[in-house]
Amino acid sequence: MHRGMAEATRLTRQGHLEEATAAIQRTLGGKFFPASSPGGPGDTDVPIDVTSRLVKQTPKGPAGRHTGGRGPTLLTRGVGKPSGTRVGRAASAGVPEGGRFVERSYTNSAGTRSYKLYIPSGYTGQAVPLIVMLHGCTQNPDDFATGTRMNEIAEERTFLVAYPAQAGNANMQKCWNWFQAVDQQRGRGEPSIIAGITKQIASEYDVAEGRVYVAGMSAGGAMAAILGATYPDLYAAVGVHSGLAPGAATDLSSAFTAMRQGGPVVARRDVPDGGYREVLPTIIFHGDGDTTVHPRNGDRLLAHLEGGKNGSSPRVTTRRGRVQGGYEYTRFTYQDAEGRDLVERWSVHGLGHAWSGGSYPGSYTDPRGPDASAEMVRFFGQNHKR
Template structure:
């Protein structure tokens, strides 16, 4: 099964069932408060639940409102100091927080450049493939579900670690990329920048059927169709997500040319959406290559790059890395973490401007 969206099997807060035992469990679950559902599920079926935040990550509990029933994992470099940046990194389907820290290079750069890491973790009780539910209306709107849970985590770590609230960033792969778009749209005032890897435009879908039918998402390995909205229509979906009137976050958008799980056309629609939100046109103002991969820049009238895209030649579905010890190298090959000859985390930190200790 592909790691990304598995939306046909996604049932937020779905409970186990089947036969008399299933009915008994269902009755018992319905008698519990919502916050106890996952604990009950995992106590009966621990082999189906994500592992705890393993070292070097630390689990934080009691971080505030958690209607999405997510876990909070963090990494704080020993020499972090005050007023440092924060990067929120969202894993893809079938992954969990410990699969998306060192493998992607984020631990390396957090330690080197002294910024904090927050890695929210999905739970099996919420989604059978541990996908963030970017496609569910109860999770992809402001102050609801998983979006609010992640918002609560950000508030907790910003306060506890004395983070600079003007330098908070979010990135994610696949379903995590879809949830990155959700966070950027629903809480734009929180973020200075974002990076979407093999992700989906905000509000492309509000349920699993829509996600599979119109968002370029495939469970079969065959490219699925992606709806084609105008930039203004895509932009309106973001503008309607909050009452924000200020500057929206800068966006880096990554996609593999050989991805058969998320249609590469999604990158074009993401460009349409976020250039429109940021008030710039859809024609690139500069183009070059990074390690042989196409790199486009979209600028405002003052020459500031507000959107960039990287099209990773020959890569399938995953986060691109380049293992090695050089400053611009990172990562370890793992499930949906691919050696593509380019370390996305390094270039994203440069785009955000947090590549300095």
């Protein structure tokens, strides 16, 4: 699988798009989405305690930055920590006029996590979509909201956005623990907490049925992929930016190996007790200049999604473009027999470990790439549970 995808990547960089598409088709060999597998253990995400408060609006503006000084060592920097174009102190989120940014917390048997919820001014009780956004290491909800500009898009398009926050006592660098076996399972660990946050919001606001989505960056992207795999009944589609496939690691040592070299191609049945039942439509972004999470992990995630529901081969289309004054990119789209987009794989040429098309006031962003936030919202809008 990897050899075929590497050949496709080489052909793409040389501009041979037809040959690259053919190589992908040969590699897939008529399989794309796995068949359903038995469900996992029962949910344990029953809320124990919920608190909330309204956060005052914060004026927009760049936060102070520093790039000098001695960096963290390999053992203290955490797993999946971004190292992109903009680094340094996390930014405070600006709130679009009329919108509200509510800070809350959620507790179940697996632990407690705070989160922030953006409620657009256009929400008056009607059914609207919900997107759950998972930050990368060292980030927080304010910083991630600023860097992705997802609140601004939510204000324009009228949907809710939730930003769960990793706790410092769960990971000192505030990385989601995507590499621990207990945090890759339905009804346990961090997936149960994030799913519980999602359900709590849906119980208190009018969330449109079948229009709940999850996306993330780096460690958050890896956790988003895990949530899509373990809770396909809750989420309708997944966005993974610079992340890793479920099962790419089971401890800290294998996590570093996966980040540097690309994780193994893991069959869903080999992921520890995950309860995976289906694979959701997924949009993948990864920079081919990423030196923190190897770009090969994007291919590994694609391999994880391999093996068609009905045994048929997806139709693959390839498009290459360039952001004005920015990076070139290649987008591979995988469609089923009915023409529905199952997976989009965006390779941004020259992008490091940073949110493509992001806003500089946020950390680990690069505005020179295609707008990942807008593309994910578009992709999500095309996919909902029927």
